[in-house]
Amino acid sequence: MESYSKRLNAMTVDVEDYFHVSAFESVISPSDWSSITPRVGNNTNRLIDLFNEHGIKGTFFTLGWVAEHCPEVVKRIVDEGHELGSHGSNHRRTTTMTQEQVFEDIRVSKDKLEQVSGKAILGYRAPSFSIDKTNEWVFDILVELGFKYSSSTYPIEHDLYGVPDWPRFQHVRKEGIIEIPVPTLVNNGKNIGIGGGGYFRLYPYWVSNRRIEKYMQATDEPYNFYLHPWEIDTDQPRVDGAPLKSKLRHYVNLHVMEKKLVRLIKDYKWGTMYETYKDVINAE
Ligand SMILES: [Zn+2]
Numbered sequence: 001m002e003s004y005s006k007r008l009n010a011m012t013v014d015v016e017d018y019f020h021v022s023a024f025e026s027v028i029s030p031s032d033w034s035s036i037t038p039r040v041g042n043n044t045n046r047l048i049d050l051f052n053e054h055g056i057k058g059t060f061f062t063l064g065w066v067a068e069h070c071p072e073v074v075k076r077i078v079d080e081g082h083e084l085g086s087h088g089s090n091h092r093r094t095t096t097m098t099q100e101q102v103f104e105d106i107r108v109s110k111d112k113l114e115q116v117s118g119k120a121i122l123g124y125r126a127p128s129f130s131i132d133k134t135n136e137w138v139f140d141i142l143v144e145l146g147f148k149y150s151s152s153t154y155p156i157e158h159d160l161y162g163v164p165d166w167p168r169f170q171h172v173r174k175e176g177i178i179e180i181p182v183p184t185l186v187n188n189g190k191n192i193g194i195g196g197g198g199y200f201r202l203y204p205y206w207v208s209n210r211r212i213e214k215y216m217q218a219t220d221e222p223y224n225f226y227l228h229p230w231e232i233d234t235d236q237p238r239v240d241g242a243p244l245k246s247k248l249r250h251y252v253n254l255h256v257m258e259k260k261l262v263r264l265i266k267d268y269k270w271g272t273m274y275e276t277y278k279d280v281i282n283a284e
Pocket of ligand 1: 014128
């Protein structure tokens with residue numbers, strides 16, 4: 001661990017509620033959202049408390065919906081020195097929209113987040129890492145809207161997202177924007193995702209930690225980790241009627257997430273995306 005203690009890594013949170021996730025989109029439609037009591041505000045406050053308690057800063061890629069419905073927590077993110085980024089407006093995957101719709105979705109979210117926070121939004125993360133070879137034009141939209149970086153690609157094979165042969169590390173895209181992919185480890189010629197999500201909850205902490213160590217041994221690049229406020233919310237209402245696979249992924253090991261997160265925070269050095277990647281972001 002010693003040799004990694006100086007390397008700064010990025011802690012990121014995709015700020016959305018349990019009913020926004022792609023896993024439940026077949027059973028909860030956006031027209032239902034207004035009748036559901038949001039839990040994202042409380043859960044995000046708990047994460048901010050946790051980060052503050054351990055003296056780390058993180059980047060919160062936040063939905064425009066959250067800025068509209070829970071503005072206090074969005075203000076708190078920036079007031080307490082964390083970075084605010086955009087996660088789009090309503091968690092619609094960019095692969096399911098036209099170019100005009102994606103433009104509006106991202107523009108509106110950026111405007112709302114900037115109005116509420118008073119800060120310029122520099123980073124974007126597509127819902128469900130939904131930029132792939134079919135919609136690379138999303139990067140042009142991000143450039144047009146003034147974003148400096150994106151963290152929207154996952155170079156793995158997965159049933160829901162991912163482009164396995166895309167770059168594994170931070171790079172300048174041909175559109176002129178920095179892309180910071182979710183970290184991966186090459187195992188038997190295949191990339192495996194090690195950036196967070198359901199697998200971090202599913203596997204024992206030592207398995208995830210060993211993989212992160214292997215990543216650190218293999219490269220000098222920073223590591224970045226993502227999680228969601230609903231992942232620490234053991235009391236969230238259970239969604240009926242969703243596909244079994246979606247439910248397994250969403251609910252597995254929620255009760256151990258917070259403890260694992262604390263261990264992860266203590267084992268490495270963490271900062272915001274901007275802070276971690278600022279040399280490459282500012283060089284572009
Ligand atoms: Zn999301």
